[in-house]
Amino acid sequence: MKCWSIILAAGSGSRLAEAAGGKKKQFIEWKGAPLFWHSAVVLSRVARTQGVVFVFPEEDLEDAREQLKGLDKFRYLGMPWVAVAGGPRRQDSVYNGLTALPRECETVLVHDAARPFMTPALVNRLLDALKGGAKGVIPALPVTDTIKAVDGNTVSGTPDRATLRAIQTPQGFIRSVLQQAHDTCRTENWQVTDDASVLEQAGIPVMIVDGEPANIKITHPEDLAMLESQSSSAPAMVPVVGWGYDVHRYGSGRPMKLGGVPIPGGPEVVAHSDGDVLLHALTDALLGCIGGGDIGEHFPDTSAEFDNISSGILLNEVADKAAQAGLVITNVDVTVIAQIPKLAPWKDHIKKNICRLLKLEPIQVNVKATTEEKLGFTGEKKGIKAVATVTALRPAG
Template sequence: MKRRFDNTWAVVLAAGNGSRMKAAAGVRKQYLEYRGVPLFWHSARTFSRIARIRGLVFVFPEEDLTAMRRRIKDLFKTDDLGLRFEVVAGGDRRQDSVRNGLSVLPRECDAVLVHDAARPFAPARMVQSLLDELDNGAQGVIPVRAVTDTIKHVDGRIVCATPDRSRLRAAQTPQAFERTVLEHAHELAEEHGWQVTDDASVLENLAGLERADSCEVRCVEGDPANVKITTPEDLERLREPKTTVPCTGWGYDVHRYGGDRPMVLGGVPIAGAPQIVAHSDGDVLLHALMDAILGCIGQGDIGTHFPDTDPAWDGASSAILLREVLVMAEKAKARIVHADLTVIAQVPRLAPHAAQIRRTVANLLGLDSGQVNVKATTEEKLGFTGEKKGIKAVACVTALREI
């Protein structure tokens, strides 16, 4: 029989104790954060992408209820899913938590999804396939995966039998149900004292009391990504894979002539050159290089880290400051692979010093000389450098950064 359920709600079960995970991670597993939000919120986002889902019921431990109501409201303020929602306390057993979730569904709700918050990666297309199967006449639908391991029936340490795994499937959530059928099944479960581990089991037990075809549970293909975070080892699934990406930083610095600092460029003293006005040693080339490195790691500029108001850096060697910046880069998991440096000045003439500057900078960076380029140019007697009032430098640094 073809029909359509247009007012579906999802019950997100986040009421478990998760004692093993709490001992390992310090919080219940449903509250673990992944990409900046709790695990249960990832499932909520998935449900919000399915047009016929109209609302969410979040089920939390009773002692956390007040705090989690505030948390849900805050999450909706910053990430409005466009759905109605309810927050309710769970029970002692999973089936009690489901029953509590069902009790707050609005009257117009005609189908319900029941989902474990510890499965944050359920894909929307799989959820849609569950609802499509409900439309095709099923009272209950579950996602399943083929069992790849050989399964044994055991009694203590004794193997009793080996079932045919071709007929075995591992069940996942969310599981989809016609709302009235699931509510009726849970009423009978309470009346008869059934102990079940998922909601499909409630309908299976119902089939033993009533006509089997009136509470048929069908299955659709589950998804390998729809894993359940159960043990501390499963936390590794939440760790983002590390990726190495190229990044580029650009640096610029300028100093006036006429001070009392002898000119140093790239760590190399330049004999006979004009003296520099500077707080540190005035190495304009290393200053531009440091700014470029800081640009690669998003750490501001050298004025932020080595302000000219700090007497600790008065007359300091820029090579020492560069080592500090390289430590910052290492902590940010950035590896410098190339530096292209240009000095702009009318005087002094830098061609005789370029090779030595290149070798010195390469040594300071721990690179081969082929990974460093040093150029010098004038501005054709234009501007303050052309008028021999000062010197400037620019630097472009390429790095590989693990993120």
């Protein structure tokens, strides 16, 4: 199911403007980039997302496009993007974003630019629910405070908080369902606060998945302190190294992919998953950095669940485990060993995709290819090997 994301960055940010020096919150700089870019980078790390539509205030659109070009040139988002103007209401901005989606898009994630702390794990939960048959799915957290319904200054009731949830973004939808619901919304002039509400008014059921307590929205001046604390709180770190190796034989099987990039004309590979030998080696190297065993323990080739699965999804899951362990990747060095095919035309594409999947800068990733001078398994064109080294910092203790 081809998935694109819509990042909503079209708000006025009036509640934060004074505290942020007059800057709209989506353009606030954090870790050297605006908030809207951080959301896009997280989405780009998910192997199942193919592109993003940014929605900006009309008066900021051209400047934002230029800013995006500069960010993408030096930081490699690694997937196509489009920037369009928003509308007066949130629902109008979403509608404009929907009209900019490519025809082949089947599922869509709608996310608020002011939530920069979401993780790829949350995105994958939403996509899993859509794959499982949901038409709409949203992240939800249990409500811990007692909630009162009021009429003016008088309490009129106390809802059972066991039936209440606090809702976050991104929210995921089947694209055709969301488009049809928004068409009706515009015709009937509904007033809604999120896209799940559009489906609810159209009588379409919406599922929930577990949200993330850290996935907060930067809304009020005091929320800016959370950006500062995220930047300043750093535990003592120790350097670690992980090493990975993988090999696949050629034969009738899967079309060749390396680093998540299809290799046209390459030999087919015999494999249970998609046979991406490079991402398998890289996944093992990441596991080495956190003492996490090997790829076969986590994704056994005896399980039907992983039959022809994208190796990018496996890398996503391990990268999530590494992030939860506090790992900070400093460098990735990978080598493909094969007599055929010639990989020179694809090395830059592979590098960009690894940067995208692991949220790394180009200087942090190196991709090499070599042969074994017609010797041995690869030299006889019987198969392909890959090795990967990951250097990183891990919290001490």
